[in-house]
Amino acid sequence: xxxxxxxxxxxxxxxxxxxxxxxxxxxxxxxxxxxxxxxxxxxxxxxxxxxxxxxxxxxxxxxxxxxxxxxxxxxxxxxxxxxxxxxxxxxxxxxxxxxxxxxxxxxxxxxxxxxxxxxxxxxxxxxxxxxxxxxxxxxxxxxxxxxxxxxxxxxxxxxxxxxxxxxxxxxxxxxxxxxxxxxxxxxxxxxxxxxxxxxxxxxxxxxxxxxxxxxxxxxxxxxxxxxxxxxxxxxxxxxxxxxxxxxxxxxxxxxxxxxxxxxxxxxxxxxxxxxxxxxxxxxxxxxxxxxxxxxxxxxxxxxxxxxxxxxxxxxxxxxxxxxxxxxxxxxxxxxxxxxxxxxxxxxxxxxxxxxxxxxxxxxxxxxxxxxxxxxxxxxxxxxxxxxxxxx
Numbered sequence: 001x002x003x004x005x006x007x008x009x010x011x012x013x014x015x016x017x018x019x020x021x022x023x024x025x026x027x028x029x030x031x032x033x034x035x036x037x038x039x040x041x042x043x044x045x046x047x048x049x050x051x052x053x054x055x056x057x058x059x060x061x062x063x064x065x066x067x068x069x070x071x072x073x074x075x076x077x078x079x080x081x082x083x084x085x086x087x088x089x090x091x092x093x094x095x096x097x098x099x100x101x102x103x104x105x106x107x108x109x110x111x112x113x114x115x116x117x118x119x120x121x122x123x124x125x126x127x128x129x130x131x132x133x134x135x136x137x138x139x140x141x142x143x144x145x146x147x148x149x150x151x152x153x154x155x156x157x158x159x160x161x162x163x164x165x166x167x168x169x170x171x172x173x174x175x176x177x178x179x180x181x182x183x184x185x186x187x188x189x190x191x192x193x194x195x196x197x198x199x200x201x202x203x204x205x206x207x208x209x210x211x212x213x214x215x216x217x218x219x220x221x222x223x224x225x226x227x228x229x230x231x232x233x234x235x236x237x238x239x240x241x242x243x244x245x246x247x248x249x250x251x252x253x254x255x256x257x258x259x260x261x262x263x264x265x266x267x268x269x270x271x272x273x274x275x276x277x278x279x280x281x282x283x284x285x286x287x288x289x290x291x292x293x294x295x296x297x298x299x300x301x302x303x304x305x306x307x308x309x310x311x312x313x314x315x316x317x318x319x320x321x322x323x324x325x326x327x328x329x330x331x332x333x334x335x336x337x338x339x340x341x342x343x344x345x346x347x348x349x350x351x352x353x354x355x356x357x358x359x360x361x362x363x364x365x366x367x368x369x370x371x372x373x374x375x376x377x378x379x380x381x382x383x384x385x386x387x388x389x390x391x
Contacts, residue, residue, distance in 0.1 A: 026243065027253065028047050028242045029041070029165055029239070029240060029241045029242065029253065030043075030045035030165040030277075031237055031238065031261050031266070032173065032238050033269060034173060034238050037273050040261050041261065044165075045240075045277055046164050046278075046279060047165075048147065048162045048282070049162065049285045050162065050221045050222035051150075052218055052225050054217040056109050056113065056155060057171055057172065057175070057215050057227060058139075058171060059122060059153045060109060060110070060121075061139065061179075062139060065139075068179060068182075073102065074106075075101050075102070076101065078102060079120075080097065081120070083119065084119040087116045087119055087154065090112055100120065102124075104191070110186055111189070111199070111200035111201070118153045119152075122152075129152055133152050136153070137150045144275065146278055148163040148168075157220075165240040166274060168227055168242075173274070176229070176238075186212065186229070187212050203251055208258065209232065211228065212229040213228075213229065214226075219292065223245060224247050225242045226254050228254050235262060239254050239261075243286065243288050245288065
């Protein structure tokens with residue numbers, strides 16, 4: 001009997017441990033009083049998290065600092081590099097060699113979360129995005145963001161790029177205090193770029209009473225993030241939500257938290273200040289959604305676009321993911337992998353050739369237009385033609 005009791009105790013302890021781990025992965029949040037930095041409300045505020053496009057707020061801090069020091073001007077023109085032009089959505093669609101002003105870059109990052117504009121700013125300030133990311137990390141630690149590390153200017157997936165809700169609240173607070181002349185840019189609802197009116201994507205800024213703005217963020221790893229500030233009746237609050245399962249959820253979590261802060265539901269927070277929340281809980285950031293590339297180093301389609309996922313997004317089942325992959329194959333997404341033998345002759349990998357042959361088959365046994373388009377080498381075309389005839 002004693003052995004049974006011991007076994008039950010072990011099971012209960014294990015269950016509690018697993019529940020605690022899953023609770024960390026649900027979402028994390030913090031809200032502070034912008035007047036004094038008192039923490040009014042927090043949930044796992046020092047838990048590591050992938051920042052997604054909230055990284056761009058650090059990029060903007062570096063930009064505002066350079067402006068305040070006179071190193072750059074709002075109307076200085078910046079040139080997009082080849083690297084910047086190749087950034088995935090969301091973006092302005094800049095081509096290599098095209099230019100935009102520093103102010104246009106700021107507004108593009110705030111209102112549209114434009115990855116190409118963020119990289120242009122980073123390269124303009126740091127020489128290269130890699131060098132700029134090192135400068136971002138050094139500045140973050142100087143500001144007291146002890147648990148943050150940045151690897152790029154955009155927030156696109158990288159396993160080494162981490163932060164915490166507490167650190168991001170510090171960042172928002174420092175921007176308010178250090179750059180009052182540039183902070184109002186966060187309230188922008190859109191801007192005009194080359195004759196086009198580009199509307200902002202931040203629904204909190206557009207809809208919440210007293211909203212002053214800030215930034216959205218999304219990757220498959222981070223979930224849906226939101227950094228916000230608002231002011232009502234002389235009281236200003238800063239909030240950070242990380243890991244919403246849908247876009248709608250992050251906004252609702254933020255609005256509920258702000259409502260509680262303005263109604264004094266959480267008290268004045270005088271017993272705890274954000275400067276005292278310095279120790280990270282440790283561990284790995286949770287991977288929130290069942291999409292994208294879990295390795296995080298290679299950017300996956302859709303990652304980084306703050307507005308790409310609908311509010312009704314749910315974790316896809318395995319069978320749906322496989323069906324999605326088949327659809328991509330049928331549309332010509334997979335291309336033949338051509339290589340060379342030691343003798344210099346081109347070869348086709350068996351897996352790629354087999355996939356192309358499968359795509360090539362139709363009801364009449366002919367070769368489809370998609371297959372012809374993807375078969376770039378003569379060897380591939382002959383392989384497809386021969387096998388489709390015999391099918």
